[in-house]
Amino acid sequence: MQVAILVLVVLAAAGVMGLIGWVRRAAVAPEPWDANVAAELAREDAVPICHRCLTPHHAMSYFCPECGAPVGAYTNCMPFLYLFSIGHTLRIGTSGEFRRSPLTVAFFFLLGLAQYTLFVPVYWIVLLRGLTKRNQSRIPSGPVPSLPETK
Numbered sequence: 733m734q735v736a737i738l739v740l741v742v743l744a745a746a747g748v749m750g751l752i753g754w755v756r757r758a759a760v761a762p763e764p765w766d767a768n769v770a771a772e773l774a775r776e777d778a779v780p781i782c783h784r785c786l787t788p789h790h791a792m793s794y795f796c797p798e799c800g801a802p803v804g805a806y807t808n809c810m811p812f813l814y815l816f817s818i819g820h821t822l823r824i825g826t827s828g829e830f831r832r833s834p835l836t837v838a839f840f841f842l843l844g845l846a847q848y849t850l851f852v853p854v855y856w857i858v859l860l861r862g863l864t865k866r867n868q869s870r871i872p873s874g875p876v877p878s879l880p881e882t883k
């Protein structure tokens with residue numbers, strides 16, 4: 733019995749080592765942008781912008797000064813500040829301004845349930861009101877449009 737367990741442990745260790753070697757040998761995926769954009773990103777004076785509203789912000793800010801989105805590198809991991817990130821995400825759901833798919837809508841329903849538990853019906857009502865504002869949304873639904881070629 734002990735020999736069988738030892739053989740299984742050795743096989744598992746060999747499998748893990750093989751998996752690690754396979755990951756290390758894997759080809760690195762190229763960046764989705766060209767060399768000009770990569771050079772612009774590497775410049776010392778490059779200014780970070782908000783991922784939601786594209787407003788420039790200070791590199792050390794935790795939240796966008798324009799829309800309140802969490803923009804700091806570790807804002808979502810910091811005790812206390814992550815609560816504001818969750819609140820911002822929940823507000824995106826109630827605003828109705830997000831790319832809608834069955835997955836994102838289900839995500840907002842489940843996130844509301846996880847955050848509000850007993851009070852979730854109130855959030856769901858506000859969420860459904862936001863979802864009915866479909867034609868007023870600034871963000872279109874459907875697939876992400878591709879950028880035109882710049883050459």
Ligand SMILES: [Zn+2]
Pocket residue numbers: 782783784785786787796797798799800801
């Ligand atoms: Zn913003």
